[in-house]
Amino acid sequence: MVKYxxxxxxxxxxxxxxxxxxxxxxxxxxxxxxxxxxxxxxFPVTLPAxxxxxxxLSDAGLITxxxxxxxxxxxxxxxxxxxxxGWLRRYERFWRERLDALEAYFNRPRKDREPDRGxxxxxxxxxx
Amino acid sequence: MVKYxxxxxxxxxxxxxxxxxxxxxxxxxxxxxxxxxxxxxxFPVTLPAxxxxxxxLSDAGLITxxxxxxxxxxxxxxxxxxxxxGWLRRYERFWRERLDALEAYFNRPRKDREPDRGxxxxxxxxxx
DNA sequence: CCTAAACTTAACTCAATGGTTAAGTATCAA
DNA sequence: TTGATACTTAACCATTGAGTTAAGTTTAGG
Numbered sequence: 001m002v003k004y005x006x007x008x009x010x011x012x013x014x015x016x017x018x019x020x021x022x023x024x025x026x027x028x029x030x031x032x033x034x035x036x037x038x039x040x041x042x043f044p045v046t047l048p049a050x051x052x053x054x055x056x057l058s059d060a061g062l063i064t065x066x067x068x069x070x071x072x073x074x075x076x077x078x079x080x081x082x083x084x085x086g087w088l089r090r091y092e093r094f095w096r097e098r099l100d101a102l103e104a105y106f107n108r109p110r111k112d113r114e115p116d117r118g119x120x121x122x123x124x125x126x127x128x
Numbered sequence: 129m130v131k132y133x134x135x136x137x138x139x140x141x142x143x144x145x146x147x148x149x150x151x152x153x154x155x156x157x158x159x160x161x162x163x164x165x166x167x168x169x170x171f172p173v174t175l176p177a178x179x180x181x182x183x184x185l186s187d188a189g190l191i192t193x194x195x196x197x198x199x200x201x202x203x204x205x206x207x208x209x210x211x212x213x214g215w216l217r218r219y220e221r222f223w224r225e226r227l228d229a230l231e232a233y234f235n236r237p238r239k240d241r242e243p244d245r246g247x248x249x250x251x252x253x254x255x256x
Numbered sequence: 257c258c259t260a261a262a263c264t265t266a267a268c269t270c271a272a273t274g275g276t277t278a279a280g281t282a283t284c285a286a
Numbered sequence: 287t288t289g290a291t292a293c294t295t296a297a298c299c300a301t302t303g304a305g306t307t308a309a310g311t312t313t314a315g316g
Contacts, residue, residue: 009144009145009147009150010145010146010147013141013142013144013145014141014142014145016137016141016212016215017137017138017141017142017145018138019137019138022137022215025219026218029218029219076219076222078219078222078223079222079223081216081219081222081223082223084144084216085213085216085217085220087144087150088209088212088213088216089213090154090157091153091157091204091206091209092213094204094206094207094209095206095207095209095210
């Protein structure tokens, strides 16, 4: 039964909002194709829970599943992320501005570096 | 009362998963600072509903609110989106590959253009 | 054929979302 | 000081989300 799915930003962002699902995707980024149980193994939740996550990812169009025999292999489909990035890109100029400020700050001669409110402009960045 | 908030991807993506909230952010992208009721006006929901959306955006660190007199002005803070984009960028190669294929296809001499499985590579794109 | 492996489905819990109405608190303007 | 404006809070409701356990289905292997 193939469910109709509109590849909306809603579903994409909602799918990405869960750390377990992001971890699943991260796994699929590096391996091309994994079975459901292999995919589930590292997680501290039950298989049905993972199944539901896979349903969400699938509804968002972020993965495809293919059954061969009794095993189902999952594969990443990053396409919907492009739309999400497109949406975000619109706001890029805001941190671009901040980065430019940062850059300008450190390109200034050392003696001129005066933190506006006690600290230099800071670049935030983090990995998941 | 300043609530502690970890600027996690969870919150960011969750905040972006709602179309009303994305619309609020889109509004704040172009105007720099708007009062709560001005912000709420175009939407077909009640003020308290908008308030809750603003709480979510605020908890995600995507907006800041400042009260002056009886009006509260909201301001965009796009910083958390940078982390989100950083996460997504990791997957960029997947659609980059698709685009490269598309490009290669159309740069090939016309007579050589033979769709692999009945159709040329397709570029999906959509606006919100 | 029988059993184990690899899912799948069903039924249930609990908390969080997104919305409502109604009532409350400041603040500004006359 | 009185009333309207601009929020804010509280209480409630329905739906969804993330998880569970328990009971199916297929399929593969001995």
